[in-house]
Amino acid sequence: MSRGARxxxxxxxxxxxxxxxxxxAWGSHLRLAGPNLxxxxxxxxxxxxxxxxxxxxxxxxxxxxxxxxxxxxxLPTEILAHEIGHHVLSPGDLGTAARVLARMQMxxxxxxxxxxxxxNLWSDLLINDRLQRRAGLRMDEVWRRIGPPxxxxxxxxxxxxxxxxxxxxxxxxxxGPDVPGRPVEREAQLLARAVRAYADDPVGGAAGFGALVRxxxxxxxxxxxxxxxxxVCHQEQGGGAVPAGLATDPSLAAPAVxxxxxxxxxxxxxxxxxxxxxxxxxxxxxxxxxxxDRPHGLEPAAYAALLxxxxxxxxxxxxxxxxxRENAGPHLVxxxxxxxxxxxxxxxxxxxxxxxxxxxxxxxxxGSLVRSPxxxxxxxxxxxxxxxxVGIEPDREPVDLDLYLDSSGSIPDPRRTRSPLxxxxxxxxxxxxxxxxxxxxxxxxxxxxxxxTDGFTENADEVLAAVVAYFGGSTAFPLERLVATHLDSTGExxxxxxxxxxxxxxxxxxxxxxxxTPGAAQCLAAAGAGGSLILNVPVNTRGRYAEMAGDYxxxxxxxxxxxxxxxxxxxARVWDLDRTEHDR
Amino acid sequence: MTHSTWQRPDPASTxxxxxxxxxxxxxxxxxxxxxxxxxxxxxxxxxTVSDVAHGEFDxxxxxxxxxxxxxxxxxxxxxxxxxxxxxxxxxxxxxxxLTSVAQRMVGTLAAHVPPSAWVADARSxxxxxxxxxDLLGLRPAGESATVAADRLTAMSSPAxxxxxxxxxQEQRRAAELAARLAEKRAREAAARxxxx
Numbered sequence: 001m002s003r004g005a006r007x008x009x010x011x012x013x014x015x016x017x018x019x020x021x022x023x024x025a026w027g028s029h030l031r032l033a034g035p036n037l038x039x040x041x042x043x044x045x046x047x048x049x050x051x052x053x054x055x056x057x058x059x060x061x062x063x064x065x066x067x068x069x070x071x072x073x074x075l076p077t078e079i080l081a082h083e084i085g086h087h088v089l090s091p092g093d094l095g096t097a098a099r100v101l102a103r104m105q106m107x108x109x110x111x112x113x114x115x116x117x118x119x120n121l122w123s124d125l126l127i128n129d130r131l132q133r134r135a136g137l138r139m140d141e142v143w144r145r146i147g148p149p150x151x152x153x154x155x156x157x158x159x160x161x162x163x164x165x166x167x168x169x170x171x172x173x174x175x176g177p178d179v180p181g182r183p184v185e186r187e188a189q190l191l192a193r194a195v196r197a198y199a200d201d202p203v204g205g206a207a208g209f210g211a212l213v214r215x216x217x218x219x220x221x222x223x224x225x226x227x228x229x230x231x232v233c234h235q236e237q238g239g240g241a242v243p244a245g246l247a248t249d250p251s252l253a254a255p256a257v258x259x260x261x262x263x264x265x266x267x268x269x270x271x272x273x274x275x276x277x278x279x280x281x282x283x284x285x286x287x288x289x290x291x292x293d294r295p296h297g298l299e300p301a302a303y304a305a306l307l308x309x310x311x312x313x314x315x316x317x318x319x320x321x322x323x324x325r326e327n328a329g330p331h332l333v334x335x336x337x338x339x340x341x342x343x344x345x346x347x348x349x350x351x352x353x354x355x356x357x358x359x360x361x362x363x364x365x366x367g368s369l370v371r372s373p374x375x376x377x378x379x380x381x382x383x384x385x386x387x388x389x390v391g392i393e394p395d396r397e398p399v400d401l402d403l404y405l406d407s408s409g410s411i412p413d414p415r416r417t418r419s420p421l422x423x424x425x426x427x428x429x430x431x432x433x434x435x436x437x438x439x440x441x442x443x444x445x446x447x448x449x450x451x452x453t454d455g456f457t458e459n460a461d462e463v464l465a466a467v468v469a470y471f472g473g474s475t476a477f478p479l480e481r482l483v484a485t486h487l488d489s490t491g492e493x494x495x496x497x498x499x500x501x502x503x504x505x506x507x508x509x510x511x512x513x514x515x516x517t518p519g520a521a522q523c524l525a526a527a528g529a530g531g532s533l534i535l536n537v538p539v540n541t542r543g544r545y546a547e548m549a550g551d552y553x554x555x556x557x558x559x560x561x562x563x564x565x566x567x568x569x570x571x572a573r574v575w576d577l578d579r580t581e582h583d584r
Numbered sequence: 585m586t587h588s589t590w591q592r593p594d595p596a597s598t599x600x601x602x603x604x605x606x607x608x609x610x611x612x613x614x615x616x617x618x619x620x621x622x623x624x625x626x627x628x629x630x631x632t633v634s635d636v637a638h639g640e641f642d643x644x645x646x647x648x649x650x651x652x653x654x655x656x657x658x659x660x661x662x663x664x665x666x667x668x669x670x671x672x673x674x675x676x677x678x679x680x681x682l683t684s685v686a687q688r689m690v691g692t693l694a695a696h697v698p699p700s701a702w703v704a705d706a707r708s709x710x711x712x713x714x715x716x717x718d719l720l721g722l723r724p725a726g727e728s729a730t731v732a733a734d735r736l737t738a739m740s741s742p743a744x745x746x747x748x749x750x751x752x753q754e755q756r757r758a759a760e761l762a763a764r765l766a767e768k769r770a771r772e773a774a775a776r777x778x779x780x
Contacts, residue, residue: 109762164738171734186747189738196707215755258759260752269752 011064012037015076022080025135026088035080036061051079052234053086055094060084071145078137083233085127090202091119094310095243097235099203099252102298102306107210107256111217115210116309120235121159122209125195126202129166140167140174148176154184154216161188166195187212190259190266197264207256208265215258242312247303247326250295296560297327300468301416320415321464324426327418331427331563333571335435336529337396338495345393349385353378398437399495399529400456402485403429405467406502408445408475411536414468422467424534424557424566425501429463432497439463440485444478445471475505479519482509486523498524498531498552506535510548521550530573534566598729601722602669607713610667611660614703618659625658626650629686632662633679636670641679649690657690657699664716677720685719696741711739 015037023030036059038044043063050066053059060083064073072079091097097119104119105112128139143163149156160175161184172178178185191212198205246252259265298306304319313319351367355378362383372380405425414422429439441463442452452466453459477500486496500509509520524531531552535545539556546554553573555566601607617623626643629650633641649658664670665682690699693715702712714736717723723732737743 168735170731171738186744186751189744190748190751211755215758258752258755260748260755266748 008039008064011068011073014073015062015064015080018076018080021077022084025077025081025131025137026084030084030088032084032087033059035059035083038063040065049234051083053083055087055091055097055235056240058087060087072142075138075142075145078131078139078142081131081135081137082124082127082139082142085131086123086233086235089130089200090123090126091235094240095245096203098243098246098306098310099249100206101309102246102252102302103203103206103256104210105302105306105309106253107207107212108214109211109256111214112305114213114217116235118155118210118213119206120233121155122206123202124233125159125162125191125209126199126205128163129195130199132167139163140169143174148174151176151179154182155213158184158187158191158213158216161185162191162195165189165192184216187216194259194262194265197262203251204264207254208259208262211256211258240312242307242322244326246298246306247323248297248330250297253296253298253302296418298323299416299418300324300414304415316415317465317468318461320468321461324414324423324467325430325460325464327423328426328430331423331567332431332434333427333567334574335401335431335437336399336497336574337435338399338529339394339396345389347387347389349387351382352385354381354383358383397494398432398435399497400437400493401428401432401439402456402482402496402498402527403439403441403463403466404477404482404498404500404502405441405443405469406445406475406477406500406505407443407449407470407472408505409472410475410503410505411470411472413470413472415470418560420557420560420563421501421503421534421536423560423563424555425467425499426464427563427567428499428501428532428534428570429467430460433458433460433463438494441466442478442481443467443469443471444476444481446474447476449473449476450478450481475508477502477506477509479509479512479517482523483519486526495529496527497529498527499534500532500552501534503536506533506545507548516548520552524551532570532573598718598721598723598732600725601673601717601720602725604710604713604717604724604727606669607664607667607717607724608709610664610669611703611709611713613667614660614663618656618663619700623659625655625662628662629658632665633682636665636674637677637679637682638675639679641683645683646686649686652690654690654694654699657694657702658686660699660702661686661689661716670720673720673722681720685716688719689716692742696745707739708741711741714739 015035019034023032038061040063043065048066050063050070050072052061054061060080062079062083067073067079086092091100100119100122101115104115104122108114108118128142131137132139140163143160149160151157157175157179161171163169164171164174165188175184175188191209194205194208194212198208261269263269297303300320300323301316303323304313304316307313307319307322308316313322351364354363354368364382364384367382367384368375368380371382375381403425405422411421412419425441429441432439438456438458440453440456442450443466444450449471451469451471453462457463482498486498500506502509510516533545533549533552533554534557535542535554536558537545537556538558542554542556553570555569557563557566626646629646630641630643646658649655689712693702693712697708697711701708703709714724714732718732718736723729727735
């Protein structure tokens with residue numbers, strides 16, 4: 001074995017031996033799989049950091065060659081304990097990582113390209129302070145070995161100076177000499193206080209740190225992002241399910257409070273929502289949508305950016321579908337159903353042989369073991385037969401939903417801004433799917449601008465993709481598709497409810513060149529389970545549309561606040577329909 | 585008379601004193617009697633000066649501190665001067681110097697950090713202990729004069745308050761500007777939306 005190989009083996013052994021001490025820095029009961037110590041040859045491509053943690057595999061990885069090059073080979077406990085901190089303190093799990101990132105985006109405003117690195121840096125600050133202060137580890141020595149930041153790297157100078165203040169170290173011992181004209185003292189004082197104030201709340205302090213950083217960095221060319229990436233550890237989190245609650249959590253979309261205005265950081269500070277400054281935090285009005293008073297979660301575009309940065313969803317349309325699915329959840333309504341004469345009663349049959357190739361779940365184990373304690377397919381293994389008997393109780397069959405969504409230019413793009421109309425459509429569709437119905441969703445704008453599901457489907461992803469699709473063109477309701485679905489179909493389909501989500505463009509459903517056309521009314525009669533028009537129109541014009549719509553029920557949904565009354569009115573209507581049918 | 589301005593410590597003006605943890609321990613162990621509103625703080629101060637210093641003190645200069653809302657601060661530093669950490673320095677100071685110390689501690693520091701925090705909050709306790717030592721012409725044992733002055737500067741609440749107020753004001757202006765810009769962008773976006 002060469003001398004180099006012997007040195008590498010000794011280093012790896014030293015790091016392995018340091019693992020119990022690193023775990024003990026976070027408590028005596030912590031258990032975690034041992035570190036993944038990686039050499040130069042098997043280091044994953046694209047990772048330039050010497051250490052990283054994987055939130056999905058819950059595993060710490062160390063690139064020993066890079067750590068050695070940085071002079072950190074003699075500090076294994078500090079480095080390993082730091083990486084463990086990412087699993088224990090900040091972020092801990094993918095949901096918290098997403099929340100920290102969302103708040104960081106909010107604080108960085110237009111420099112949200114820095115959000116992933118800054119989120120990691122914020123976590124590093126909290127972890128290092130905890131380890132230095134409570135566990136007695138030499139985190140300052142780690143920074144000393146790495147060396148002072150570049151004089152142009154204002155963010156790292158800020159972090160280093162804050163650590164000097166937190167750990168009572170002489171000025172310049174970590175941050176290096178002050179740079180004339182670019183002082184960070186005030187900000188570092190604030191950051192040091194913020195680190196202590198939010199020591200156990202990484203999400204709460206992330207936006208403030210982002211706001212502090214935003215004040216110090218200008219355009220991208222002012223900041224050496226590459227230099228920061230080399231110094232901070234890396235967070236590996238790609239793939240996995242989207243954490244629940246990100247789209248609806250109002251705290252994630254709350255305005256960022258700069259630490260100098262944060263009473264948690266400076267007890268005497270006046271909060272940003274101080275009545276004296278209330279005007280500065282007002283939400284700007286959006287095109288075509290009134291300002292919403294109730295606190296709300298992230299906008300669909302910000303949500304999509306967040307999921308993209310987390311490596312969970314790269315397609316904005318899929319992210320928007322996920323956003324509307326989550327926001328529709330609390331508003332789901334009962335959906336119409338229709339009575340079927342009788343419901344067949346299940347009846348247990350006898351036992352028959354179960355053989356290889358049949359569904360494993362069908363094996364009746366008690367029956368098989370009674371026959372023989374030795375399970376042999378085709379000989380001793382048994383399955384239960386199920387028969388049906390003519391029942392006497394009537395059954396309920398869900399009504400299918402034929403949904404039409406206006407995506408003309410007068411409707412805001414639901415993938416970018418929160419659209420109450422698209423949410424109303426999502427509520428209808430998901431309520432129908434929940435009831436076991438099938439849904440046909442059609443997105444329409446001008447002539448030849450029609451997209452949607454391929455007929456009726458039970459696939460929620462396909463339906464939501466149609467809900468968030470957007471053309472932004474002219475307005476021409478696809479009457480021919482409505483007619484083809486309800487008047488030209490053969491066979492005996494299930495009863496269907498027709499729902500149209502639109503605005504004043506609904507005229508094109510009932511009028512052709514200014515002349516009333518009977519197509520929509522004929523389709524309603526053929527569908528057999530009623531129709532709903534969900535319109536973004538002023539409430540006082542509802543009567544006019546109701547008159548034009550004939551037997552269609554008309555609901556107005558112009559703002560987020562209208563969704564609950566809409567859901568309530570729709571549920572009451574379904575209740576009435578069901579009672580009428582029952583009486584019949 | 586109170587001193588409302590903060591002065592940067594002079595590293596050359598201090599000599600080694602007690603250890604910082606010992607002095608902070610004495611602060612944390614301040615007798616609860618000092619918070620009693622009925623206590624005669626002026627009499628307590630007079631007794632303290634006669635116990636640990638030499639010379640006469642200016643009653644008029646201390647009267648305001650002893651009767652104001654932050655008079656408990658005078659009780660806290662009287663307790664400190666009697667504490668075990670500073671006992672080796674008993675008789676080391678002039679009464680006039682202690683009056684000046686009281687004015688700076690109660691007049692300046694207490695305006696930013698209430699005396700109750702000197703005892704209860706770890707960070708404030710360190711700040712109070714460091715400032716107190718510096719005003720007495722001492723520095724924490726084991727620290728060089730430069731390091732002690734640097735730490736005191738870094739921790740000084742009065743010094744920081746002015747800088748942070750300025751920062752907060754800048755931030756408010758930036759937030760107002762951002763809100764105006766966002767509103768303008770929203771108006772422009774509304775104008776661009778097509779109604780067809």
